[in-house]
Amino acid sequence: MKEKLSFIRIQTMPDHTVVVDFVPRGKPVRTYYLPTDDSLYRILNNSMVSDICPFIEGDGLLMEVFPKY
Numbered sequence: 001m002k003e004k005l006s007f008i009r010i011q012t013m014p015d016h017t018v019v020v021d022f023v024p025r026g027k028p029v030r031t032y033y034l035p036t037d038d039s040l041y042r043i044l045n046n047s048m049v050s051d052i053c054p055f056i057e058g059d060g061l062l063m064e065v066f067p068k069y
Helices: 037-044
Strands: 005-012 018-024 030-033 049-057 060-067
Touching: 005 037, 018 037, 037 049
Parallel strands: none
Antiparallel strands: 005 018, 005 060, 018 030, 049 060
16 A cells, blocks of 8 residues: 655755655655656656655755545
């Protein structure tokens, strides 16, 4: 069974790496380091995305991607 996600957080780090956190409802956060460009494209260019909220932080960019459901 597929778990429902609250949101996905994509964050650039001070050392210029990218970290992706999948935040499911009621379960621990899954963190992925150094995602491929293709996987980031699939997350951001997806018909199930309802909103993308960017935040500029002192050490880079943080985006939270929210699903439609």
